Amino acid sequence: MSGPGPVRLVIRGDDFGMCHAINEGIKRAYTEGVVTTASTMAPCPWFGEAMQIAKDIGIPIGAHQTLTCEWDYFRWRPLTDGPSLSGVDGTFLPSVELARQYVQHGDAVRELLAQIERFRSAGVGLDYLDHHMGSTLPAAYTEVSELTGIPFLYSDEVSRRLVSISELSPRDAADKKEWMLGYLGRLEPGVHILVCHPGVESSELESLTGPDSVPYRWAAEYRVSDLDVLTDAEVRGLIDEVGITLCALPDALSGC
Secondary structure (H helix, E strand, C coil), X not given: CCCCCCEEEEEEEEEECCCHHHHHHHHHHHHCCCCCEEXXXXXXXXXXXXXXXXXXXXXXXXEEECCECCCCCCCCCCCCCCCCCECCCCCEECCXXXXXXXXXXXXXXXXHHHHHHHHHHCCCCCCCEEECCCXXXXXXXXXXXXXXXXXXXXXXXXXXXXXXXXXXXXXXXXXXXXXXXXXXXXXXXEEEEEEECCCCCCHHHHCCCCCCCCCHXXXXXXXXXXXXXXXXXXXXXXXXXXXCEECCHHHHHHCC
């Protein structure tokens, strides 16, 4: 755990590169709000636009290592041909539970290395690695981090330097700003990470999945309300008032 000192906060916008509405949401949350870094999905269709935005506005980037695809109607495929990575339709499996059951270690490592190579081909450096939807194969993430020299956010080495990792998104819109203000007011000295999922209101997000699917509220509701809170003037004002230092991950761990 990080020791005494100032409060340093990394606000991580997830799913960059997934679709245009999310790219726009993260762009706004960084330029008009308080997001400090973006976790990016290399296999997704809007990765190229995300990389151009990252270069244009200078947003720090991490790899949102992707071995699943949760949506009913918006599906993406692995970058590699490992047979255990996909279902009968050729796209990633829809849940971490299924991926844990079927994905093989070697297939996962090759896929995750290919995802990192896509960032390198785009000319964008990576500050860290994390994972999409949860931990599928812990040993694969560890091996990829060791092979590439890029820190894995949930490794013991990084985790012991953090005070907390929290999540903004899965809350009712009406209560989210109040929760955020309370969270900011309670932060103790050291390094904290707040995970969020900003997106702009659009038919694109509304069409990702059906209303009866498990991740339905994650398609649009949580993302639009995240963006509202992250760009709220009162939220920014409290950060300034209590002296929280907003950082990207490497700066946070080195003391900003």
